[in-house]
Amino acid sequence: MTDVAETGFAIHPMDQFIVKRFFCDAAHADCTTNIEWYEITNVTVWMAATVLAIVALMVFGSRGRAIIPSRIQSVGEMIYGFIYKMVEDVTGHDGVKYFPYVMTLFLFILFANLLGLIPGSFTTTSHVAVTVTLALMVFLGVTLLGLAKNGLGFLGMFWVSSAPLALRPVLAVIEVISYFVRPVSHSIRLAGNLMAGHAVMKVFAGFASMAVISPVAVGAVTAIYGLELLVAVVQAYVFTILTCVYLKDAVGGAHH
Amino acid sequence: MATEAHEAAAGAAGHSAGMPQLDTSTWGNQITWLLVALVVIYLVLRFVALPRIGAVLADRSSTITNDLAAAEELKQKALAAEKAYLAALDKARAEAGKIAAETKAEIQAELDKEIAKADVQIAAKSAESEGRIAEIRAGALEAVTEVAKDTAKELVSALGGKADARSITAAVTAKVKG
Amino acid sequence: MVELALMGKYIGAGLAAIGLGGAGIGVGNIAGNFLAGALRNPSAAASQTANLFVGIAFAEALGIFSFLIALLLMFAV
Incomplete structure (x- = not known):
């Protein structure tokens, strides 16, 4: 991006993802290097905000235990x-x-994505470290x-018994590879979507x-913001439903 | 390599080069806080929020089921009440019909009796009237006979005959009777 | 040499971004076919939205991989 800077205006689409100490004045100190694991960073703050939002919705919101619910x-009930229906339908x-556990993942990702859309905020789920974890x-x-649960029978899911015998070893290799690619695609999808959207x-x-192009640019930002709202919800949904699909392999026994 | 010059330029421009996501020095911090956040969310959901919401939902569905059952019961009651009402109505109608018939019969009987009494009275009255008429008629006949006898006597004597009272009476009587 | 490497980097990033077009085609294909099927049998559509999203997610993931390569070339190499 440096050569863009030379032309007079600089776009730093990746700067929004920088992890820095939260209680730190960038003018006087170095806020980004040598961050220890226990330090309060913007990651900490926005994850805390996520937790608080979830608590507000799920605990504070339902404190009335009303038969006729408030909004x-x-x-929360929706x-x-x-x-619940997704878990029941997909995993049995x-x-x-x-x-x-699934609910934890869904709510965390949903609220992290949505809070990340607040202008000036930090999107924790756009970080590969978070999504890979x-x-x-x-x-x-x-x-x-x-x-x-299934012992070694779990490995039977790599042995496609419905295929012709000669093909089975080949298919087994492919299945094993695709099994180990799962966490990669699972995490990169989420981080990539959010990173791309925010960078754009x-x-x-x-x-x-x-x-000259500022009216178009402002309109485009507005439109992309709407799209990103959709992406934020859909990616949380996709992450969760894929979790359920993977979970089905474990609890539903070997598939074929 | 090429990146060194690039990074130096980037540093001069005031922002760090490369993707912040790939800066492994911050991973420890991120993963730590992520795990803390997830554990907190899990515990809150597992022990507070989800049982509560689940209880509320179960409560609501049982309330709805109960209310539906109660509504069904009330509906049955209403139907039974309607049935009883209709039965009572029918009975009352039948009763009313009976009473009306009875009253009618009573009135008829009364009427018949009165009519019969009136008939008797009328018969008595007419019999009496007839008696009187017969009396008057008889009276009138006698008077006519008397007048005829007198007239005949006068006529006989005027014609120069000698009136025989007995024969004249007999002749007049025979004529009047005839 | 630095200039040449930079040039190759950016060209490579641009080429990698073409992969996203494939993901776009794939996602559009899935959504279009879903819609065609849903219009033919609307009663079954609601039960298949989960499969729709899973399919879209898989198709999109591959595009995201090429986007990731582009990003890595731009910022990390």
């Missing part, structure tokens, strides 16, 4: 019913006991759960400094 309570009856938790959890918005926002 916030009915939003999300509950939506995810045995998967329902992992519902709190989330995806690895699902991947390792599903694999260990499958092995614990930033690029168009940068174009707004050019008088």
